[in-house]
Amino acid sequence: MAARPGFPITAPEPPDAPALTYDLSLTCDDVAPLRAGRVVAEGITFTLGPGEALLLRGPNGSGKTSVLRAVAGLARCDGRIGFARAGGAADPSEVRACDVHLLAPGEGLADRLSAQETVSFWAGLYRADAGDVLARVGLVSAAQTAVGRLSTGQRRRLGLARLLLSPRALWLLDEPLSGLDDEGRDLLWRTVQAHRARGGLAVMATHEGDSPPHARTLRLAAA
Amino acid sequence: MTRSLFLRELRLRLRGGGWAASLGLFVLACALAPLGLGRDEALLRAAGPGLLWLTASLSLLLGLDGQHEEDVRAGGLDLLRLSSLPLPVSMLVKMAAGWVSACLPLVLVSPVLLFAFGATPMQGAAGALGLLLGTPALALLAGTIGALCAGVRRGTGLLVFLALPLFVPCLVFGPAAAGEAPGAPLLLLGAFSLQALAICPFVAAGAIRAQTT
Numbered sequence: 001m002a003a004r005p006g007f008p009i010t011a012p013e014p015p016d017a018p019a020l021t022y023d024l025s026l027t028c029d030d031v032a033p034l035r036a037g038r039v040v041a042e043g044i045t046f047t048l049g050p051g052e053a054l055l056l057r058g059p060n061g062s063g064k065t066s067v068l069r070a071v072a073g074l075a076r077c078d079g080r081i082g083f084a085r086a087g088g089a090a091d092p093s094e095v096r097a098c099d100v101h102l103l104a105p106g107e108g109l110a111d112r113l114s115a116q117e118t119v120s121f122w123a124g125l126y127r128a129d130a131g132d133v134l135a136r137v138g139l140v141s142a143a144q145t146a147v148g149r150l151s152t153g154q155r156r157r158l159g160l161a162r163l164l165l166s167p168r169a170l171w172l173l174d175e176p177l178s179g180l181d182d183e184g185r186d187l188l189w190r191t192v193q194a195h196r197a198r199g200g201l202a203v204m205a206t207h208e209g210d211s212p213p214h215a216r217t218l219r220l221a222a223a
Numbered sequence: 224m225t226r227s228l229f230l231r232e233l234r235l236r237l238r239g240g241g242w243a244a245s246l247g248l249f250v251l252a253c254a255l256a257p258l259g260l261g262r263d264e265a266l267l268r269a270a271g272p273g274l275l276w277l278t279a280s281l282s283l284l285l286g287l288d289g290q291h292e293e294d295v296r297a298g299g300l301d302l303l304r305l306s307s308l309p310l311p312v313s314m315l316v317k318m319a320a321g322w323v324s325a326c327l328p329l330v331l332v333s334p335v336l337l338f339a340f341g342a343t344p345m346q347g348a349a350g351a352l353g354l355l356l357g358t359p360a361l362a363l364l365a366g367t368i369g370a371l372c373a374g375v376r377r378g379t380g381l382l383v384f385l386a387l388p389l390f391v392p393c394l395v396f397g398p399a400a401a402g403e404a405p406g407a408p409l410l411l412l413g414a415f416s417l418q419a420l421a422i423c424p425f426v427a428a429g430a431i432r433a434q435t436t
Contacts, residue, residue: 072301072305073304073305074301074304074305074435074436075436076436096304096305097305097306097307098307100305101305102298102301102302102305104298104301106296106297106298106299107297107298108294108297108298108299108300108301108302109297109299110231110235110293110294110297110299111293112234112235112238112239113231113234113235117231117234120227121227121228121230121231123227124224124226124227124228124230125224125227125228125302125303125306125308126306127224162302
């Protein structure tokens with residue numbers, strides 16, 4: 001397995017860098033995620049500290065999604081996945097309950113709810129204030145539309161709204177660019193950069209394509 | 224948190240329309256039964272409660288079907304698993320929304336149907352109370368079997384075969400609650416629901432974990 005050592009990370013420092021708000025770090029040590037009982041990738045080893053981002057790249061079936069799901073605790077895996085905060089090791093189940101966002105193509109949307117109702121549900125679930133989050137992802141005009149009638153790109157934008165809604169340290173983004181137009185991609189990159197500037201972590205699984213600045217890349221070989 | 228999840232589930236259940244199909248089948252089947260059974264008043268009065276429970280348990284399968292499929296497919300349950308709400312609590316909230324949308328309407332119309340079959344006011348009230356105490360068990364069991372079949376295409380067929388046998392205690396004690404001595408059957412129905420309440424959320428959570436892991 002070609003786990004290429006990444007570049008050293010320098011967290012982006014915009015002139016008005018806000019104070020660090022997250023202190024979570026993630027360590028994967030020789031992780032081999034399983035999909036349907038089969039090992040789909042082996043030897044995944046990386047460490048992400050506050051503000052760092054990792055790009056998982058590889059062809060279809062190379063286990064990118066499985067790695068993300070294993071980190072989220074939603075897939076079985078061999079090896080060790082550990083979380084740590086400034087004070088020391090953190091309980092994985094506590095981190096997953098409170099500090100992990102998983103953005104996947106289905107987005108966990110229910111077709112019969114409107115976009116607005118979906119956002120209010122998330123706001124309740126994460127004990128957050130919905131605020132103007134729909135406006136920030138450019139969905140104001142579609143607020144009352146049933147999610148089932150939204151376009152693919154609009155669904156992805158609604159998924160982004162969840163990231164903005166509730167501050168969580170670790171973002172696991174599965175093919176975050178698919179379905180988004182240029183403006184949407186720009187919004188995604190800006191969102192991820194702002195997240196990293198606050199000390200947030202991001203792990204992104206993408207095929208080829210553009211990458212955010214200062215992100216390490218881990219290539220997964222075809223299974 | 225539970226409140227917003229309950230609202231979401233209730234909206235989805237009400238918009239899904241399963242509850243209307245379930246209520247319609249229940250009322251129609253009970254209304255048509257005298258055509259098949261004949262006009263013998265004594266027979267109708269005796270058969271009423273049993274018929275009511277039989278049609279209720281069959282029609283509830285329509286209303287309680289498909290509670291988890293979309294959430295398994297689109298990843299809604301992944302979000303719930305990555306929230307600070309324990310999964311058994313989430314499952315319990317989903318089942319509660321299922322009960323309110325599918326079972327509560329049946330409970331509310333049941334006295335009318337019982338009177339139509341010739342029950343006394345006392346029997347009608349006891350029969351409705353029996354449904355009120357017994358249907359939570361049906362909603363919990365159907366929700367649990369639904370969680371077990373959530374990853375299966377066309378899980379409805381499985382739901383029928385797996386859930387109906389588990390409804391047996393309700394079919395035995397439910398009709399008895401509208402009979403001469405309603406006390407013991409009502410207590411047993413309540414006990415059955417409490418037992419389901421203690422077990423089902425955990426079984427359903429385990430089933431969902433096994434299927435989405």
